[in-house]
Amino acid sequence: MLRIEEIKNSVKKNLRLGNLIPQLLLLFTFVFIIYYFTSNAQTNMASRNISSGFDFLKTNSGFDVQFSLIDYDGSYSFGRAYLVGLLNTLLVSSFGIVFATILGFLVGVARLSNNFLLSKLSQLYVEILRNLPLILQIFFWYFVVLRNLPSTENSFIFLDFLIVNVQGAYFPKFIFTNFNAIFYGLVCAILAIFLARYYSKKLIYERGKSLPVFKISILCLILFTTIFALIGNTDLQLKRAELIQNFGIFNYVGGVKLVPEFLALLFALSLYTSTFIAENVRAGILSVGKGQKEASKSLGFNNSQSLKLIIIPQALRVIIPPTTNQYLNLLKNSSLAAGIGYPDLASVFAGTALSQTGKAIEIIFIVMLTYLSISLIISAFLNWYNHKIAFVEK
Template identity: 40%
Template structure:
């Protein structure tokens, strides 16, 4: 720890992991999450109202700006009005280790970076193929109507591309869940390491422990598939 790489004397990196400042809520901070929840509810309600208003009158509201202002502005105003009730625990070297802050394990950092980069590459190709699957005539028709590029992307390209993106994205999410089990190979205590490692060594019940491990991954995969299939059903193009 004494040979750690330091950034602004607040962030430290060594062989034991990454030590960063940790937020500590003070009395009165609970109002800020409630303000965020209210802002989200208001944004959803205004979005539904804006869609109905546009369907009835043809006039659209800038909901992206309104929603961003509500979700960011309302909690920020409440946070500042309550006296900024948030402190930071700065890590300090005391003895043979750091005290305070959050210590992120190097195994977790390696797993996070590896899975993020690996999965992001596949998802990028999935999104690219979905967008390229939309006929070029669709964008040409929107340009002939003088529609802005943002509206063309949100209202014309993305809705048609999602029917190609979502099925492949579902498979990629399931692959990500299964690939996370490789964390045991680098010493990170994930579900496989705890179940098939620690618990199996303590109990000796190999069949039951492996069955439990398989059941956990099966349930998680089925839940992800269910949610993605429900979303896929909503994004399908409805033919008249």
Template identity: 50%
Template sequence: MPMDNQDQMPSRPPLWNDPDKRALIFQVIVLAAVFAFFAYIFSNTLHNLEKRGISTGFDFLNNEAGFGILMSLIPYDETYTFGRTFLVGLLNTLLVSFLGIILATILGFIIGVARLSNNWLIAKIATVYIETFRNIPLLLQILFWYFAMLPLLPHPRQSVNFSDAFFLNSRGLYLPAPVFESAFLWVLIALFVAIIAVVFLVRWAHKRQAATGQPFHTFWVSLAILVTLPAVAYVVTGMPLNWNLPELKGFNFRGGMTIIPELAALLLALSIYTAAFIAEIVRSGIQAVSHGQTEAAYALGLRPAKTLQLVIIPQAMRVIIPQLTSQYLNLTKNSSLAAAVGYPDLVAVFAGTTLNQTGQAVEIIFMTMMVYLTISLLISLFMNWYNNKMALVER
């Protein structure tokens, strides 16, 4: 049998037909094009900035801001720097995102479970809620609460009064503010000790159950520890916590804490909107656990509550958590719509007022985008970690 050419070295194709070389050349061209594009933009920007007499760099952050901000979690007034406005905005963004995430999660889980209820009316109400709120733009919902609903609240003098401590009116919701004395530290220490004790207790109970099969009332004992220890510390140190109640003085309230209407509208819209999406995620997560799992758990003799706790929820959570984190990320990004109602978040204060005052568009937009990018990077790192952890548990 004559040898065919297979053992022979294939002849090298010409340069433009060699896939490796072609890939290399293509990538060099792409890279060069990208660099050329950025260089073009860069030179144009420098030229334009020079024309407008704007100096580049981050020095402006040290200049005095000279404008007030409606709400700040840290001390701030007109004499602080532009850098400080960045911090104020960032903290306000984080505040509204944090509160929104908590509210949306609670509401979303309730509605998601309600949608699967075997009570027809409850399930229908949940469906109507989901289909209504997720199909209306978030911005419209924010404007609706802020411009249409909140002005319907009474004037400060006719505030809705809950036991002389909480007041609701068109200027906001007034709450008692906690005033901590130095001895309150001991209560915090007691709480910390209680948490550590509970962690050890849970580990011990788990080990004992694995070894002997004896269950332990972990939940109730942990709850007792968590409540009693700090409570005892609180009483022993002489109740070092006072409340600063809001009071009507003249036309407005003084003292206490205020949730300004801008924050209230934003928070309401964000949590109602996101809850509709979270509810769908919860529903799909629960439905993803096949019914055979429930039947198997019943066959093993587990009670319905235990089935839910040990079989359904852990498996549903595996589906729910990755999607839930991406909703949290969405909520954080959506909180930037604050600009529409004037809640001083990062975009409204820094990319809005500060940008207008200084004209440093490039630096400011860059910093703002970096903040959101960092948050989304952190969240995707968490997701990778979580997915890896779950993959290990899987058999």
């Protein structure tokens, strides 16, 4: 109600004549400038015989990309190349956001720990990583750390599971037969978990007893999937990467491969962003009144209970808005990938595709629109979440 009144007032104020004329002029100028630049670009491009339009998206790209989540090679279109870049950007950003959040929370909480060594180490972590330019950190991981891994024929092999060398990291591919059974098991487990939650709520209200819901849920998951897998004859095979020798050149083929460019970018983005999130978490926790913690202690909550049930929920209100910014920064910073050759959106589409087609205006427009859309989606989601956990004012 209040907001509608406010808007009405502001509209009224803005409609006064003295205000109206400058605003109309501003609008006119704005439209004129946009019109001027578009028509200027059009006439110049026409006079230089530069073709424009988006038809190129359908033509064959002619170049290959080393790391792609979908089927792609040079016989696919530039539109497909865009999709490859977009997915690679989303991949590194989403992993980066998850890791940065986990690390950031741990470090933020650790910084407030009573353990002197732990809190000082966390401080050191934050101060060092936060104050070095991100591109340098990317280079550090790529050129200093990952470049010094052993060559293919001398790879590190951990437990016959993970293979690491200078050309990347290889995990086995999981191949399930009769995967359906596990799926049904999962469905049953989820149903069971819902039931358990419902029952535990009821128990608390009726008898004041609590159930270890989390432990029960884990147990349900393991139990149901195993039983169903056994009944349904599910079989899991690990398909490992195989070493292939071609004259003196060794290569691992097959398995799930993570290229060093991806790893370097992921490490650098997660670590760098985690420091800012850690500071947000620390600020959020410190913003919760001391009395809250004391009250929870006097109610008999232990440290982790008070953190989980009292402090964090209140701190989140302070933590989320600046953390949204960090997520957006991480997404945008992922475009630094071009520096080390990770095929993200900026490097595949605004880089390679642009120089192969020369369609600078169209491509930059598409790429800007894409980053803008993803950013707006992330921020809309977090605004919604922030709104949801905000204090309900009565």
